[in-house]
Amino acid sequence: MEAMYAFFMDKAGMGQAGAHVTVAAIMATLMFIVMALCALVFTWMERKVAAFLQSRWGPMRTGRWQGWAQAVADMLKILGKEDIIPAEADKALFIFAPLLVLLGSLLAWAAIPWAPGFVAADLDLGLFYIFAVSSMVIIGILMAGWASNNKWALYGAARGAAQMVSYEIPLALAAIPVVMYTGSLNTQDIVIAQQGGIWNWFIFRNPFLFVSFFLYFVASIAETNRGPFDMPETESELVAGYHTEYTGMRFAFFFLSEYANLFLVSMIAVLLFLGGWWAPIPGLDFLPAALTFVIKGVLMVFLNMWVRWTLPRVRVDQLMHLCWKVMIPAALICTVGAGLWMMASGAAG
Amino acid sequence: MSQKLVERLQREFGADILATATNHGDESVTVAPERLRDVLAHLRGKEGCEQLSDVVGVDFPGRDRRFQVVYLLRSWAKNHRLQVKVDVAEDEAVPTVSDLYRSADWAEREVWDLFGVPFSGHPDLRRILCHHEFEGHALRKDYPIEQGQECSRPEKLFTDADVARAAQRATAVVSDPGGVVDEVHPSDLLTVNIGPSHPATHGALRAELLLDGETILEARTEIGYIHRCFEKEAEDHTWAQVMPYTDRLNYCSAMLNNSIYAMAVEKLLGVEATPRAQAIRVIVSELSRIIDHLVCVCANLVDIGALTNYWYLYNVRESIYESLEKLCGSRLTTNYARIGGMSHDLYDGFAAEIGHKLDQLLEGHSDVMKLVARNRIFLDRTVGVGVIGRADALNWGYTGPCLRATGLAYDLRRHAPYSGYEQYEFDVPTGEQGDTHDRIMVRMAEIIQSRSIVLQALDKLPDGPLNIDDHRVVLPPKRTVYDTIEGVMNQFKLVYEGIRVPRGEAYGFGEGANGELGYWCISDGSGRPYRMKVRPPCFPVFSSYAQLVQGGMIPDAIATLGSLNIIAGELDR
Numbered sequence: 001m002e003a004m005y006a007f008f009m010d011k012a013g014m015g016q017a018g019a020h021v022t023v024a025a026i027m028a029t030l031m032f033i034v035m036a037l038c039a040l041v042f043t044w045m046e047r048k049v050a051a052f053l054q055s056r057w058g059p060m061r062t063g064r065w066q067g068w069a070q071a072v073a074d075m076l077k078i079l080g081k082e083d084i085i086p087a088e089a090d091k092a093l094f095i096f097a098p099l100l101v102l103l104g105s106l107l108a109w110a111a112i113p114w115a116p117g118f119v120a121a122d123l124d125l126g127l128f129y130i131f132a133v134s135s136m137v138i139i140g141i142l143m144a145g146w147a148s149n150n151k152w153a154l155y156g157a158a159r160g161a162a163q164m165v166s167y168e169i170p171l172a173l174a175a176i177p178v179v180m181y182t183g184s185l186n187t188q189d190i191v192i193a194q195q196g197g198i199w200n201w202f203i204f205r206n207p208f209l210f211v212s213f214f215l216y217f218v219a220s221i222a223e224t225n226r227g228p229f230d231m232p233e234t235e236s237e238l239v240a241g242y243h244t245e246y247t248g249m250r251f252a253f254f255f256l257s258e259y260a261n262l263f264l265v266s267m268i269a270v271l272l273f274l275g276g277w278w279a280p281i282p283g284l285d286f287l288p289a290a291l292t293f294v295i296k297g298v299l300m301v302f303l304n305m306w307v308r309w310t311l312p313r314v315r316v317d318q319l320m321h322l323c324w325k326v327m328i329p330a331a332l333i334c335t336v337g338a339g340l341w342m343m344a345s346g347a348a349g
Numbered sequence: 350m351s352q353k354l355v356e357r358l359q360r361e362f363g364a365d366i367l368a369t370a371t372n373h374g375d376e377s378v379t380v381a382p383e384r385l386r387d388v389l390a391h392l393r394g395k396e397g398c399e400q401l402s403d404v405v406g407v408d409f410p411g412r413d414r415r416f417q418v419v420y421l422l423r424s425w426a427k428n429h430r431l432q433v434k435v436d437v438a439e440d441e442a443v444p445t446v447s448d449l450y451r452s453a454d455w456a457e458r459e460v461w462d463l464f465g466v467p468f469s470g471h472p473d474l475r476r477i478l479c480h481h482e483f484e485g486h487a488l489r490k491d492y493p494i495e496q497g498q499e500c501s502r503p504e505k506l507f508t509d510a511d512v513a514r515a516a517q518r519a520t521a522v523v524s525d526p527g528g529v530v531d532e533v534h535p536s537d538l539l540t541v542n543i544g545p546s547h548p549a550t551h552g553a554l555r556a557e558l559l560l561d562g563e564t565i566l567e568a569r570t571e572i573g574y575i576h577r578c579f580e581k582e583a584e585d586h587t588w589a590q591v592m593p594y595t596d597r598l599n600y601c602s603a604m605l606n607n608s609i610y611a612m613a614v615e616k617l618l619g620v621e622a623t624p625r626a627q628a629i630r631v632i633v634s635e636l637s638r639i640i641d642h643l644v645c646v647c648a649n650l651v652d653i654g655a656l657t658n659y660w661y662l663y664n665v666r667e668s669i670y671e672s673l674e675k676l677c678g679s680r681l682t683t684n685y686a687r688i689g690g691m692s693h694d695l696y697d698g699f700a701a702e703i704g705h706k707l708d709q710l711l712e713g714h715s716d717v718m719k720l721v722a723r724n725r726i727f728l729d730r731t732v733g734v735g736v737i738g739r740a741d742a743l744n745w746g747y748t749g750p751c752l753r754a755t756g757l758a759y760d761l762r763r764h765a766p767y768s769g770y771e772q773y774e775f776d777v778p779t780g781e782q783g784d785t786h787d788r789i790m791v792r793m794a795e796i797i798q799s800r801s802i803v804l805q806a807l808d809k810l811p812d813g814p815l816n817i818d819d820h821r822v823v824l825p826p827k828r829t830v831y832d833t834i835e836g837v838m839n840q841f842k843l844v845y846e847g848i849r850v851p852r853g854e855a856y857g858f859g860e861g862a863n864g865e866l867g868y869w870c871i872s873d874g875s876g877r878p879y880r881m882k883v884r885p886p887c888f889p890v891f892s893s894y895a896q897l898v899q900g901g902m903i904p905d906a907i908a909t910l911g912s913l914n915i916i917a918g919e920l921d922r
Contacts, residue, residue, distance in 0.1 A: 238550060
């Protein structure tokens with residue numbers, strides 16, 4: 001990043017402001033491209049992982065090798081689909097909702113530290129910022145469900161809002177012990193604090209952090225609306241939930257955002273608990289930092305998919321029960337416990 | 350046994366028992382309409398007839414009292430059956446028995462719908478299979494079979510008044526007795542349609558739910574979306590031509606429908622299939638039962654979000670289907686049984702192939718059991734969901750796995766063995782509390798039992814002729830048709846006139862995949878059925894659905910629906 005600033009200021013002769021704008025524009029474009037690519041790769045991966053778990057092949061023909069081009073073909077197909085807005089829908093909201101959902105995921109990507117110094121928005125409140133902007137997805141989903149003027153969509157949206165608002169709490173609570181250890185909300189600082197091999201990763205620092213990791217993981221599945229917590233969609237109950245009425249590219253935006261969010265929460269898990277860009281053992285140091293980070297993220301995504309294709313769906317009231325009566329108390333205990341542990345071990349600053 | 354029952358009835362009711370008859374081993378009594386309720390109440394209260402299997406209407410236009418309504422009663426505990434008949438003139442009402450037997454609710458509606466026999470005192474006498482705009486009564490002999498009607502307006506199941514009433518009731522429930530009235534306004538409630546086109550209905554049927562949030566205040570169901578009046582069709586075809594129509598009843602286990610239909614007509618003919626044909630029927634029936642249960646369990650698991658299990662079981666189903674296709678040329682519409690035998694014998698290597706596939710079945714079965722049996726989410730979703738008690742289940746007319754899930758080991762293969770079922774060793778798995786979980790697990794256990802029956806039957810498959818040696822029933826071999834004049838004539842008569850089933854009536858039944866599948870057949874001696882009534886197992890089961898889901902949530906309604914295994918093909922006929 002510094003190199004980029006230096007390049008634009010010195011070599012290209014821009015002022016400081018000009019360099020900032022240019023770098024921001026480059027990073028934003030880059031993030032968007034990476035995000036779109038992620039969605040493509042992960043849809044393909046999801047289909048292959050699901051197929052693997054379900055003793056079938058998944059896509060095998062498009063693009064010859066393991067049907068790698070299937071996702072591309074799907075995207076092209078979806079671009080060619082008729083864009084339908086129901087006559088009774090609230091047109092403005094209906095159009096705006098998918099954009100808002102996508103925006104929420106995209107904004108959060110800005111604070112992801114891919115490698116030392118390489119982060120689009122190096123914010124001191126990074127983690128806070130990520131949790132804050134990713135909440136915009138909820139508004140988008142509510143908007144989509146309401147604007148569709150469809151009962152299934154409304155039910156999906158109401159469930160989605162209830163679920164995501166609730167699960168934000170354990171999600172954030174699970175991150176608090178990490179922040180306590182680091183003493184910073186800056187995502188780079190959090191990763192740097194985990195330097196020095198796998199035992200310095202926050203997940204293995206103490207038992208409370210270990211539990212926090214699993215709390216975070218479960219809450220993150222709920223945040224991304226994926227099985228077993230896919231309440232807003234529940235295709236067997238609510239037809240297709242909040243996006244029942246969406247077609248073509250607008251539907252693709254929801255789809256894109258689901259996978260962008262999936263990778264986002266996985267990367268946050270990596271940066272909070274799994275050592276960010278640090279290699280687990282010294283021998284793997286030769287890998288570029290960003291690659292290490294992405295590999296860990298993809299493994300988390302795989303874990304997420306594994307869970308999705310293994311477990312049945314919980315019922316909507318059981319989902320709430322799990323959140324408010326199990327996970328939030330557990331997360332609070334972990335926060336207090338981690339604090340006490342820090343005091344006892346003298347790690348507190 | 351039933352003979353004694355008739356004698357006791359005669360002692361009790363004297364001259365009110367207008368007539369008694371025995372048809373092919375089935376006892377029947379005729380009573381006057383005004384005594385019907387007393388007789389049925391007596392049978393239910395004193396004689397232990399806990400179940401009304403079906404109500405059948407018959408139209409005899411020549412008679413003074415044109416319509417006959419037949420009540421098929423069954424006592425599982427005492428293992429006897431009795432038919433109670435009532436003759437009524439046109440427009441003469443029959444007193445309803447829907448307060449004695451809940452299964453009579455829909456059954457009487459069906460008779461009203463198709464014959465126009467009114468039932469006085471029935472709480473909700475509407476059409477059920479035909480569209481509400483339909484005019485006339487389709488199964489009356491004077492309704493022309495080719496006369497179609499265009500009906501398009503959908504029926505609203507909840508009126509505004511219904512919603513207002515429900516809101517009032519809900520207000521009473523949520524308001525706390527201390528005085529705070531938390532009023533539920535009608536506009537707080539929402540009606541949604543589950544079906545006729547919904548991912549979880551697995552067939553065209555409709556349940557309208559009146560919802561307060563996610564909670565179901567009230568449910569109402571509507572069926573008949575794929576009603577094609579199979580029974581009218583049957584009257585227009587020869588006995589043998591009806592066989593392919595039976596495929597379309599429960600299309601998940603067509604072989605069972607075939608076999609039981611053939612058995613019913615054989616009962617009326619007074620013949621019995623050869624031991625080899627019987628054994629083959631058992632084999633294909635049990636294979637059908639396996640695939641039917643697989644479909645039900647898979648679909649149920651998919652409905653509660655456990656998608657992966659689907660492939661573990663469906664792959665096996667697919668491979669069994671391959672064998673069935675090899676056996677009879679098609680997968681769904683098998684048309685394999687024949688009256689008096691089977692259409693052809695098993696192919697070479699069938700036993701080995703099926704044996705191998707049944708081993709795969711065990712693998713898939715155990716994979717799924719490992720995934721769900723102790724899974725917390727699965728248990729949370731299914732235990733205590735859609736509960737029905739034993740007495741209620743009998744009262745609603747439940748049979749088959751749904752009844753056994755309540756803990757009653759009632760199985761027609763045990764209670765009234767047919768096709769040589771008494772030779773095979775098998776358990777009758779039961780559940781405990783009649784919830785969704787038990788229904789799934791009973792089916793899973795029955796798959797294993799059916800597998801064992803298939804293996805036993807394959808093991809001791811008797812040699813000998815496949816078809817009975819009766820040229821009035823079974824088509825002659827092609828060689829005879831080509832070479833002899835008798836052969837040509839037999840073939841000609843059977844194809845053009847159909848099997849001359851002697852005048853009479855019989856109720857042939859067996860254990861279908863969903864429960865008691867029965868065919869009530871009346872022959873007037875021509876080559877065609879005079880009346881053919883199917884007793885589909887899921888019809889009475891679905892009639893209780895609205896009650897089962899009331900008070901639950903949308904996801905419960907979906908899980909319950911899947912576990913009942915409602916097959917629209919036999920539900921609507």
